[in-house]
Amino acid sequence: MKNLLPRFLEYVKVDTQSDERFNTTPSTKKQWDLAKKLVQHLHIIGMQEVSIDENAYIMATLPSNVDKEVPTIGFISHFDTTPDFTGRNVKPQVVKNYDGGSIVLNKEKNITLSPDYFKELTNYEGQTLITTDGTTLLGADDKAGIAEIMTAMEYLIQHPDIKHGTIRVAFTPDEEIGRGAHKFNVEKFGAQWAYTVDGSQLGELEYENFNAATATITFKGKSVHPGFAKHKLVNAIGLANEFLNLLPNNEKPEHTEDREGFFHVHHITGEIEHAEIALIIRDHDLEHFNARKALLTAISEKINKQFPESVQVIIKDQYYNMKEKILPNFHIVEIAEEAMKQLGITPIIKAIRGGTDGSQLSFMGLPCPNIFAGGHNFHGKYEYIPLESMEQATLTIVKICELTAQRF
Known part of the structure; x- marks a missing residue:
């Protein structure tokens, strides 16, 4: 030795x-x-x-x-x-x-x-x-x-x-x-x-x-002069914020332990016409893991109903x-x-x-x-x-x- x-x-x-x-x-x-x-x-x-x-x-x-x-x-x-x-x-x-x-x-x-x-x-x-x-x-x-x-x-x-x-x-x-x-x-x-x-x-x-995946969520906005923006401007940064607010607040790394899974946002960039969130999904249980991925899709669909084609989610599995x-x-x-x-x-x-x-x-x-x-x-x-x-x-x-x- x-x-x-x-x-x-x-x-x-x-x-x-x-x-x-x-x-x-x-x-x-x-x-x-x-x-x-x-x-x-x-x-x-x-x-x-x-x-x-x-x-x-x-x-x-x-x-x-x-x-x-x-x-x-x-x-x-x-x-x-x-x-x-x-x-x-x-x-x-x-x-x-x-x-x-x-x-x-x-x-x-x-x-x-x-x-x-x-x-x-x-x-x-x-x-x-x-x-x-x-x-x-x-x-x-x-x-x-x-x-x-x-x-x-x-x-x-x-x-x-x-x-x-x-x-x-x-x-x-x-x-x-x-x-x-x-x-x-x-x-x-x-x-x-x-x-x-x-x-x-x-x-x-x-x-x-963990079962693991990455998710890239992109947001498409419409820039209009704020003085004339009512019912016209779509702020991609605001859409990104709305998306994050719809995630479970207690399912983050800082609130979880042992076999508890989470969503972890590690990058966010944005301006009025374009914003992007990069996050990872983690869960030991495969059923819960798939439910987490489904939730991201459901949130995007909810926002797209109000602002058509404004949110796109791309999820890639990493390992199991x-x-x-x-x-x-x-x-x-x-x-x-x-x-x-x-x-x-x-x-x-x-x-x-x-x-x-x-x-x-x-x-x-x-x-x-x-x-x-x-x-x-x-x-x-x-x-x-x-x-x-x-x-x-x-x-x-x-x-x-x-x-x-x-x-x-």
Whole structure:
């Protein structure tokens, strides 16, 4: 495990932000910088069949060391970081023997990571925390997962007494902009199932996620001098406001939790003759998900009755709840749960309030639940990760490999 921390620190210093504005894969050239480094590291630790394709999807193999038929399993993490907050010039700070109090991330800017606000910090007193310097994200999402997979494979290579079947690993681009699985070659990967190592706190094990869709609502108005506007002017901004007022006020991200779905408006632009709303739809329940989409259509029809052809709604499904594909293969969840228990980790089985590459991969024929990588407060300057959680994630990967060989 000695290489885990330096490996992680090396990875987070490479800027790999993805960008949805570009249609290339990867969406940003700088993702190649880490991708090429990861290929080198896979060779160095002794992995076989190391490959990287024209879209920067990396795959490698750890051959079986048992003389019986064992299912080929996989572990997957993404190397891009979110465009929501800067990932340039990351300067990770290592806080040893955390004392349970506030951590000054940036004295000059008075930025502090405090347990008064982030209460789960108190769970890690006495441990080693890796934090930001208060000016960037950290990138534990998901470079922690990559470092853990890499270290777990290295550990298995160095400990041939641990018996396992064939293990496949993959590192992918553009997960943060929803494209991580779009060009993933499931057939080439060749695993019967896999695990994304992309969860948060110690013990997370997830096999449910949101059904997800985007909606673009455009509004067409008519501009007339306001002094002569009665019964003539149609203000697209006003129509957009009316549309939003007809959405359920309590079904927003800031008012929901657990398995409660929502509508989330993330962009709005407008002038008198044209306005546009961009929102996302999320719900774990497929029936409720479809009802949400139907509601947007019904609202547009209501407004169009008063102002004909003034509203257009375009809805695009993004991904679906992987639970549908995991339940028929539930032994893959049971193996991960047992691995954690044998390591003294309490499994936290819950639904993801978001998406993961695993949801798309599951519908592509690769059942793929999600296990913890150990980080907290992703996508911002308060992101941190306990080293001990990373070590436990690494051991969980090793144990999953071992239990799979024992079970089959």
